[in-house]
Amino acid sequence: MIYHLLYPLHTTFAVFNVFRYVTFRSIYASLTAFMICFLLGPWMIRRLSMMQVGQYVRDDGPKEHLKKAGTPTMGGILIISAVVGSTLLWTDLTNRFVWIALLSMVGFGLIGFADDYLMQVKKRSLGLTARQKLLAQFLLALGVALLAYWVPDFSTKVSVPFFKRFTPDPGWAYIPFAALVIVGASNAVNLTDGLDGLAIGPVTIAAGTYMIFAYVAGHARIAEYLQITPVAGCSEIAVYCAALAGAGVGFLWFNAYPAQIFMGDVGSLSMGASLGTVAVITKQEILLVLVGGLFVIEALSVIAQVGYFKMTKGRRIFRMAPLHHHFELKGWPEPKVIVRFWIIAAALALISMSTLKLR
Secondary structure (H helix, E strand, O other): OHHHHHHHHHHOOHHHHHHHOHHHHHHHHHHHHHHHHHHHHHHHHHHHHHOOOEOOOOOOOOHHHHHHOOOEOOOHHHHHHHHHHHHHHHOOOOOHHHHHHHHHHHHHHHHHHHHHHHHHHOOOOOOOOHHHHHHHHHHHHHHHHHHHHOOOOOOOOOOEOOEOOOOOOOHHHHHHHHHHHHHHHHHHHHHHOOOOOOOHHHHHHHHHHHHHHHHHHOOHHHHHHHOOOOOOOOOHHHHHHHHHHHHHHHHHHHHOOOOOOOOHHHHHHHHHHHHHHHHHHOOOOOOHHHHOHHHHHHHHHHHHHHHHHHHOOOOOOOOOOOHHHHHHHOOOOHHHHHHHHHHHHHHHHHHHHHOOOOO
């Protein structure tokens, strides 16, 4: 909105020419999203507390978590509001990719909201069933993938990290593949969201990483130099990623240990879907396995634990899954688990960015 209001004035006042630059608008999109979370956070916490929307804590988990029962949840509403508001202010709203990304985030946020609402407000212990959630996620992800597929000149080639000439093209099968990326990312972040700030930290790191990929993919010369798939118009997604990162930092202000608010499914499902959608748009779908490697590890720990438990009739690989609970039960203090996992996420992000040159 600001872009459309002020940039046209550059023909009269040269100072407004600065709004043409994605880098400038990305900086202020990030700051705007941060300020929205920072300023509205206390009000959101009070409001959710008044509504008695409190966190449910499993009694079979680490005993230290029992004191978190009742902490306001569904804080993902704050993150989504900040990202949407900032994105609408600072992006070029004629860009189709921006609307696709917003649709994915809000849509998955609504699925998470329905689950949280049934559990926290209606006091239905299980919320949506796993089948209901997965069905809704796949239908929405297929719609998002179709919208991306229909964008003129959008390539269905899949980039493979470290290989500059190996770009398989699945054709129409790219649509279910892209949907799988989005749904997988959404649920992986959801599984990681178990400690104070554990999920939002890596989400912020991943958003910052994809901000760089979006910027370079949207510039034909840079993309050609780095030998990555160019995506016309993709640079506006850098502004969206910056807003996502800024909102993540703003939310972390209140979600850091000891947390005053949790994001809930409305936050974790939408944040994961956002990363998956951005990975599809920037043509770095497989690289998400590395950028979001921490989420992948957490998800695999659950899959391995459940599979081994069933095969061995009761034996376990980890003391508890997801993996962060295993380390808690080994005696690691919660803040140590969180910060060490953040360090891993940052290292994986740096390795991911190195693939721009290692081809």
